[in-house]
Amino acid sequence: MTAAVAVLDRYEAVIGIEVHCQLRTASKMFCGCSTDYEGAPPNTHVCPVCLGLPGALPTINRRAVEHVLTTGAAIDAGAPAATRWDRKNYFYPDLPKGYQISQYDLPLASLGRLTFDTSDGPFTVAITRAHLEEDTAKLVHGTDATGGKVSLVDFNRSGVPLMEIVTEPDIRTAEQARRYAEELQLLLRSIGASDADMEHGQLRVEANVSLRPRGTEPFGTRVEVKNMNSFRAVERAIEFEIERQGARLDAGETLILETRGWSDDRGATYRMRAKETSDDYRYFPEPDLPPLHLDAAWLVQVRAGLPELPGARRERYRDVLGLTPYDAAVLVADPDATALFEATLAAVPALGPKPVANWVTGEYLRLRNASAGRVTVSAAELGAIVGAVAAGSITRAQGREVLEMHAASGEAAGDIIAARGFRQISDSGAVAAAVEDVLAANPAAVADYRAGKAQAVGFLVGQVMKATRGQANAELVGAAVRDRLESEREGEG
16 A cells, blocks of 8 residues: 555545647747747747737637547537637746736636546546646756856746646646646547647646545645656656655645645655745736627537547447457557557457457557657558468468558568468468477477476477477467377376
């Protein structure tokens, strides 16, 4: 039992999640600067608007608004008839204007929900709001030529469209928090709203964590945790914070409202600053942008354009196609695997969902994950491989090799099978002859079996498969080896 779990015997954790994700647009939120700044020299994707120069006026990015409305539809949130922009005032070097254009009391989406799977079963989190704002610049801390500490500002990111999604404090465990963040990333990718890559800062997760004695209603003092740059870090940081707060409450200490950072190296949170409240930001309506009126027909069009969402796809795979919950989850979690599975079923529907799922989640993902680059597999050729294995014309090991060769060269599966002379030996007489030869060549393994060492069977089966260059039907080989060994044992008796 971890310390965090032990704390939860006495206290209930109350957790809310805030996620900031960069939206998939060609230009920034309020200007025409390109968002394709990854790897570009610092301060080269900038203009007077995103630099906050006097007199520069913002204009609204329609595509960014559509992405938030699409997200709202995907989480079953409501959209207002009209919304407006607000100024969120704070002073920090990464904010060139001294304020951020954001939304406060009229977000583009509100009162939604997201359901996902956990180790304890399905769990639903209520989502308070999803609103649109602009990203800040990037601060780079280092040392100069004399060894002195310096902080540099790169404004390439300043003004990139940013969607903030805020949950209700419904989450109770670190695992639920992690699963929520993973499901939200999958959702955003599936609807095309964001690439949501945590490693590149496109998805940033923050958690508000507090504890209260079990059986009580009032919330405890919350602590905001930042700098969690992976899903594993989200779970570890919240577990640590639960443990830290529990230890202090047990010691009679008073917790304070604060913002803490997460150090992955130390496996601990650290104090950053006192936590701000909405009053500190002095929100007021943005005077340089008019209110935005949302046409009802536009909202209908946005909702109609939604693809099949991850939760609905998993349910269809389980309930309609008959896949296991595990296979459904693995397929839906990987867009490439989903696409290949769907395309292969469409190309060769007679194969059935389960064999295709086995090959996609097993051999394809193994090959893809072992490759440094992208692996391209034709759905029709994968179908041909799966069909050949199912028909018994080639072994699974041969099918695996054919898949690897097809992915490397693009050559058709049938041509590879013919060129390599692949076939499966299913003739019982040929299999029996190969078994006899192997038993005669391995008397020590036969003696081990007679002595009660059952693992000798596996060794002998492997030797038969090696002798037949992997072409023998493995199921027939296993049965033949066991029958032959048992007949020898009975003959001795």
